[in-house]
Amino acid sequence: MTLRWAGLWRMALLLVLAGPLAAAVNEPVLDIGQGGHCVDDPQFMRLNHMKLLRHQRDETVRQGIRGGKYSLAGCVDCHASKKNHSVLGTDQNFCQGCHVYAAVRIDCFECHSSTPRRSIAGEVLK
């Protein structure tokens, strides 16, 4: 009886100790590129960016509404790493890092550019 309790206590202690340790080891360390003020609260963006982008893409492609608050190109412009000028490449890069951590496949960049926009004349905007 005593032995069983001791075993349970040991397991509980292990979980308490290992929990934060494991989180600290696994949590993605992201290179946010230029960063600065996001278009919305970062926690809101973490939860909702996919819905916002889905809404925006339909408006832009089908109705031609451009220059909205939320856009994939906007994300890339601010969050492309200054090292490789991309939001992909390593597990520190903004999009790839978080998506690898969350184990969610990211389709956007099979068609879209993962590097900041250029103007029509060729120079980088901003």
Added chain:
Amino acid sequence: MSCGHDHQRRQFLSRGAALTAAVTIAPGLMLYDFARARPSGEPASSAVRWGMLIDTTQCESGCDACVRACNKENSLPGGTLPTDPQWIRKLELQQEGTGRRISLPMMCQHCAEPPCVEVCPTGASFKRADGIVLVDKHRCIGCRYCMMACPYKARSFVHEPVTDHSGATPRGQGTVESCTLCVHRVDQGVAPACVEACASEGHQAILFGNLNDPDSAISQRIRSVASAKLRADLNLDPGISFVGL
């Protein structure tokens, strides 16, 4: 009578001069009309219908400046195999009997009644309010019905994985694509890349503008010269017209 004609001619020439002043305002950039750049946040309007008038008498045989400009703008690989995406093809035609030769660029005709839209099972093929026919690649499943329905052979299927995303148009393997009338430029008030390239070669074979505006250069020209639409018998009402067919 002749005085009236002269007056009209002078008016026409002065309008032409005004237009030239507008289009050459910045080197490398052709702005067809400042008022046409929609304010950001506003959707495309059906008050506008974009179209082109292609003058085959000005289109030089062997010149492919428009094709190269299109390839560069949209980062197309530039091959001409049946499996290569081609948004513009240069055609060299010879009339039977007379032997008369003409040269013209052939691309999506941006029909008012597009058969590609009619056959699309997912709603990916669509016509924007301002008459530009596009593929919504988020919805395209690559079935290629639209390619079979198009009488102009204007659409291409992307067979190979796309590695170069530097172009203005997002492109991806497994979807169908065609001329977008450089919708990303048009929305900013800039003429399509092919129009600009043709003009910078000094040919002026492609006139781009709003067909719904009776005062636009393209509407005025369509009123004053004989033009024809390809396969007019199909009643698709293309946005592209040709002079000198």
